[in-house]
Amino acid sequence: MTEISADQTSMIPEWSASRLLLALLPLLGLGVVVALIFVTGTGLGTRALPPIEELTIERITLPQPGLITLEVVNGGPDPVTVAQVAVDDAYWQFSIEPDRTVPRLGRATIRIPYPWVHGEAHAVTLLTSTGVTFEGEVPVAVETPGFDWALLLRYALLGFYVGVAPVALGLAWYPFLRQVGRTGINVILSLTVGLLVFLFVDTLLEALDVAGALPAVFSGAPLVWLVTLLTLLVLLAIGGRRAQRSRLAVATLIALGIGLHNLGEGLAIGAALAAGEVVLGNFLLVGFTLHNITEGVGIAAPVARERPALWQFVALAGLAGTPAILGTWIGG
Structure with missing residues (x-):
């Protein structure tokens, strides 16, 4: 058992009442200053300042x-x-x-x-x-449609065209991906990584653009960066639990990220049609549909060397595509 010598004992400070008071004195002074700020304000008194209207x-x-x-x-x-x-x-x-x-x-x-x-x-x-x-x-005066089930169904069909259908068609390349060699798989995986980087940048820019239209009091842009950081930390925490994650889990994470991206695409289409900009809405619909077929390839690439069940492919297509339907409903 270790004994404390007399010299070591002398090195331990004695926290007497006077010494503790000296340590707390600056904090007490800081509290007084903060209290004065709350009581007297900025010190400008009742000067008439122009109102800030936003x-x-x-x-x-x-x-x-x-x-x-x-x-x-x-x-x-x-x-x-x-x-x-x-x-x-x-x-x-x-x-x-x-x-x-x-x-x-x-x-x-x-x-x-x-x-x-x-x-x-x-x-x-x-x-x-x-x-x-x-x-x-x-921009274009068109009567704003009210809520009805037929309109809801039409918007859902638009979301299906832009989200579920192209992703499912991209997943249909799965048999072809199984026939290519290791080099071909690596090339496709590289394209997938590039696609994910593009989706990240595009989604971030869209979020910042939407945040810029919010009232300044809501701090839209800092909120976008905060959510981005929290999402990154959550993904790192999930990824750290298993060093070697299954290929199906990788495909699921890719489908989830693509689904969040397709939610924004559905919002853009629904908002354009609701504002009466039919030409812009149709242009976005066709452009997003052609673009999203590559997303199915990105989801299928990680599982090209495995044999997932048919229901797993259906679930991946739904995870990546159905948020577009929700987006058209919200935007429209």
Whole structure:
């Protein structure tokens, strides 16, 4: 048993009450300073500062002929009072719910009885009580469709075309992949890695683009980076549990990543069609469908030397493709 010598005992500090008080004194002083900041504010007193108004027009819809509806959110630190509304440079009567003054982080619905013209563009301007303006645009005036099961089914069919069908067709290359040699498999796996890198960059850019349209108070861009970092940490934690993961597990992770990417593609198609941009929606539909057939090859490549069951291929195609259906529903 080890004994502590007298010299070693003298080296251990004695935490008396006075010494502990000296250690805590700077922290107590810091607490006093923070308390003064909360009590007195910035020290500017009651100086009149201009209000900071940030009103974001989240959505403009045309629910019926002769009516424009706006959904707005106040992302600034101060309340915003909507004083007037102009459509195509002319002031119009409007109604706003729940109140003309939108509190911080509050939402409001503005209804404008305006005879919009089918197929034409219209500009909407909101004027606040302090003279600040916020603008929105209807690129192509088309009546916003209401919810019905037939429309839901049509959007689901679009998601099937852009997501499930091309991925399943790409997986149909599985018999061919089994016939190529080791060099061919390595080449295909290299293409798969390149595809995944492209999907990562493309998804990240899309997320940052969407985050830029959010009110600044929600900090959309930092949230994108935070979720990206958390996702990376989760994947590293999952991957660290098994050094040699099965090929089917690798294919499943690839299908999951592709599914998240296809969710964004469905959102883009649904939003374009909901906004009346039919040509853009059709262009995105055809382009994404042609592009997504390569995703099936990327999923099939890791299991080219194995014999997965048919239901496993169906599950992989569903995991990678069905998020596109969900995306069209949300976007539309």
